[in-house]
Amino acid sequence: MNIGFIGAGHMGSAMIEGLLKAKIVSPKNLYVKGGSSGTAEALQAKLGFQLIYDYNRLKECEVVFIATGAKIVLEVLQEAAPFLAEETILISVATGHTVEDAQAVLGAKIHVVHAIPNTPVSVNEGMIGVAFAQMPEETKNKALAVLTSLGKVEEVNENILGTFGTVAGCSPAFVDIFMEALADGAVREGMSRTLAYEVVAQMLLGTAKLAIDSKKHPGELKDGVTSPGGSTIRGVEALEKNGFRYAVIDAVKQANS
Ligand SMILES: NC(=O)c1ccc[n+]([C@@H]2O[C@H](COP(=O)([O-])OP(=O)(O)OC[C@H]3O[C@@H](n4cnc5c(N)ncnc54)[C@H](OP(=O)(O)O)[C@@H]3O)[C@@H](O)[C@H]2O)c1
The missing domain is CATH 3.40.50.720 (NAD(P)-binding Rossmann-like Domain)
Incomplete structure (x- = not known):
């Protein structure tokens, strides 16, 4: 062909x-x-x-x-x-x-x-x-x-293609920024830049694959990583305090407008 x-x-x-x-x-x-x-x-x-x-x-x-x-x-x-x-x-x-x-x-x-x-x-x-x-x-x-x-x-339905494009097409840029920020955090804590990017990219790949394969709700997967009083929930608290969810929702809204 x-x-x-x-x-x-x-x-x-x-x-x-x-x-x-x-x-x-x-x-x-x-x-x-x-x-x-x-x-x-x-x-x-x-x-x-x-x-x-x-x-x-x-x-x-x-x-x-x-x-x-x-x-x-x-x-x-x-x-x-x-x-x-x-x-x-x-x-x-x-x-x-x-x-x-x-x-x-x-x-x-x-x-x-x-x-x-x-x-x-x-x-x-x-x-x-x-x-x-x-x-x-x-x-x-x-x-x-x-x-x-x-x-x-x-x-x-064609009327959802625009939103589809925003979520699937624009989000790679949002995720790239997220990856860069995670790596900056890792470097801040003493990890080499090269290793930080490798760890972050593989973590994202694995997290996405787990979500797809397990078909679990993202909240359930998050709950599985957050032990009581542990380090992950302290990180979650910091994200919420800094408006992480709203920033992401607003990014989709602005990109789709
Ligand atoms: N980028 C994304 O993630 C993404 C996602 C979903 C949909 N889209 C859509 O895909 C389309 C292209 O986006 P893009 O990011 O690839 O833009 P782009 O990088 O600007 O590419 C458009 C290309 O079209 C070429 N072109 C213009 N007139 C032409 C003609 N008469 N014959 C042949 N080629 C011609 C341009 O060539 P020259 O520059 O050499 O003149 C340019 O390389 C857009 O409509 C966009 O909405 C993009």
């Missing part, structure tokens, strides 16, 4: 890396059109896919991703539309438009999928929210097979 990409910025390149790692497509079957800054060229030198400079080769692709900025996505789709073959699955990962908007630009013979991924797709551990236009089950399954190679996929 040939896969096409329009846009290879932060999200496009993360998805391209993930798809190649998952071997769902080989570099020679992956056609990527970048913009004007040379980002796609630099990525091509690393990953060896087929760099294209116009939309012509996209007609050979069963699946085409568009990952340009939200403001220009419909305009770029308009340019690309005449070059797409009938029955192409067009997966937009751009925010700020609906399936209906894209369908209006592309016409009824293109299958439109709106997916909101996050950057961990580059290591096949993404969390992807997806909404589909009306399409045959077989076509939907083909799109799902491609997306599932990048991580976990949840089909959601």
Whole structure:
């Protein structure tokens, strides 16, 4: 199967890396059109896919991703539309438009999928929210097979995709700050910076895996770590005193506004 990409910025390149790692497509079957800054060229030198400079080769692709900025996505789709073959699955990962908007630009013979991924797709551990236009089950399954190679996929009502994008897509930055702060705390207490980042990252990975595998409520998992009068509950008290929960809720609210 040939896969096409329009846009290879932060999200496009993360998805391209993930798809190649998952071997769902080989570099020679992956056609990527970048913009004007040379980002796609630099990525091509690393990953060896087929760099294209116009939309012509996209007609050979069963699946085409568009990952340009939200403001220009419909305009770029308009340019690309005449070059797409009938029955192409067009997966937009751009925010700020609906399936209906894209369908209006592309016409009824293109299958439109709106997916909101996050950057961990580059290591096949993404969390992807997806909404589909009306399409045959077989076509939907083909799109799902491609997306599932990048991580976990949840089909959601399109009106929740924005919030999905905030929680799955913006939160990695919040968690990165949390990781940095935890490591700063560890360094403050005398641990080396290198060891601190290693410990913090593995702790987060393990905590997430435990939550997923055990299906336990996060509160129950937290209770399991906090012994009476112990050090962890003193840390919890300090977090609450400093408005940790409110800071996180407010971050989601502000990012989603
Ligand atoms: N980043 C995330 O975590 C995330 C999460 C979910 C959804 N999204 C959505 O994904 C989209 C891309 O986000 P991003 O963070 O990857 O932005 P970005 O880094 O700015 O990437 C956008 C890319 O589109 C390229 N481009 C612009 N016009 C083009 C054209 N006509 N043909 C081909 N490529 C073109 C740009 O190329 P040049 O710069 O080289 O001109 C740029 O590399 C946005 O709509 C965003 O809302 C992002």
